[in-house]
Amino acid sequence: MVTVTASAPAKVILFGEHAVVYGKPALAGAIDRRVYVTARERSDRTVILRSEDMKTKEESLHLDGLGMVDTRGEFRYVKKALELAFDRAGSMTGIEIEIDSRVPPASGLGSSAAVSVSTLMAVLTLLGEEVSIEEVARLGHNVELAVQGAASPTDTATSAFGGILFIQPGMDSEMDRYDRITVADLPLVVGYTGIERSTKVLVDSVRVLRQRFQKIVDPIISDIGRITGEAKRMFETGDGEGIGQLMNINHGLLEALGVCNDRLSRLVYASRNAGARGAKLTGAGGGGCMIAYTPENQNDVADAITACGCNAFSAHISIEGVRVEKG
Numbered sequence: 001m002v003t004v005t006a007s008a009p010a011k012v013i014l015f016g017e018h019a020v021v022y023g024k025p026a027l028a029g030a031i032d033r034r035v036y037v038t039a040r041e042r043s044d045r046t047v048i049l050r051s052e053d054m055k056t057k058e059e060s061l062h063l064d065g066l067g068m069v070d071t072r073g074e075f076r077y078v079k080k081a082l083e084l085a086f087d088r089a090g091s092m093t094g095i096e097i098e099i100d101s102r103v104p105p106a107s108g109l110g111s112s113a114a115v116s117v118s119t120l121m122a123v124l125t126l127l128g129e130e131v132s133i134e135e136v137a138r139l140g141h142n143v144e145l146a147v148q149g150a151a152s153p154t155d156t157a158t159s160a161f162g163g164i165l166f167i168q169p170g171m172d173s174e175m176d177r178y179d180r181i182t183v184a185d186l187p188l189v190v191g192y193t194g195i196e197r198s199t200k201v202l203v204d205s206v207r208v209l210r211q212r213f214q215k216i217v218d219p220i221i222s223d224i225g226r227i228t229g230e231a232k233r234m235f236e237t238g239d240g241e242g243i244g245q246l247m248n249i250n251h252g253l254l255e256a257l258g259v260c261n262d263r264l265s266r267l268v269y270a271s272r273n274a275g276a277r278g279a280k281l282t283g284a285g286g287g288g289c290m291i292a293y294t295p296e297n298q299n300d301v302a303d304a305i306t307a308c309g310c311n312a313f314s315a316h317i318s319i320e321g322v323r324v325e326k327g
Ligand code: MEV
Pocket: 013, 016, 017, 018, 019, 020, 021, 108, 110, 150, 151, 152, 153, 154, 155, 199, 203, 283, 284
C-alpha cells in the first residue's frame, strides 16, 4: 500500500488582510512552521482522519460519505481537500490521513490553508497524479471557499508557493496574480494571544459593518489596499522604517474595521514600546496572532509579549512552499 507525506508552511499576512476579500492586494509570507500530512492507501473503502491537535482525535467515514461533508466538523478542510483531490484524479481509494501540525489552530497563521494544500499534494501524489504548485494553490483556494463561504486566495497561495507574495486577487473571471518579493531577511516576532477564533465569523463581521456603513468602510478598505501597494515599494527599496510605519497604520485601520481586541492591542503596543519598528495584528484578528517587525530588539520584543502572559516566537520566511517529503 502506498504512503506519501507532504508538508506546507504556515503564513503571516504582512499587509492587507480583510481588504483582500474585496479585491485589494495583500502581502503575505510563508513562515518556518509546517503542517505535515501523511496519506496511506487502504484496501477497503474507509476514510480515517487523525490529528493529535483536534479535540476529536480521530474520525472515520465511508468513502461514499465524503461528498456530504458538513462545513462545521473539525476535519472539514481535510474532507473537502480529499473530495477535490479524488475529483481531480477521477479515482478514489480508502485512505488514512494523519496530520502532524506545528501551527496552532485558529490562530491566524493559516493552519487550515496549510492542512488543505498539504492534503491535496499528498493525496494527488499517492494517486499518481502530476500536479503543479499553481494547481494545488487553486484547489486549496476552492477548499477554503467551500468551507468558509468567502475566502481570498492569500493563505492557500502563500502556503503553496512559499516565500513572500504580493497577491492581487482576480475578481469575477480575472485570474489571481502573484508577484514574488525577494528580501534578504524579514525578522519577525509572532505573538499569540491564545484566543482561537473563526476566520469566517470575522470576515462576516466586516461584511455586516460594510453593509451598514458602506460609505465609511469602503474608503478604509481602499486605504488598506494603498498601504499594501506602498509596502511593496518599501520592500523593493529596502526601506525598513517605512515598512514599520505602514504596519502601524494598517493596524489602526484594522482596529477601525472592528477586528482587533484588547489583548491583541496590548501585544501590539508592548512590542512597539520594546523597540519593534512596527506591529500589527495578522490574519483575521479577533484573537489569534500579531506580528512585530524586529530588525533589532528581537529578544526585548519577545520578552515584552511574554510579560503580557502570551506566547512569542521568532519567525523566519520559509522560501519553500508545499512539498512532498522524501523517504
Ligand atoms: C485570513 O487569514 C485573511 C482574511 O483576509 C480572509 C481571507 O483573505 O480569506 C481575513
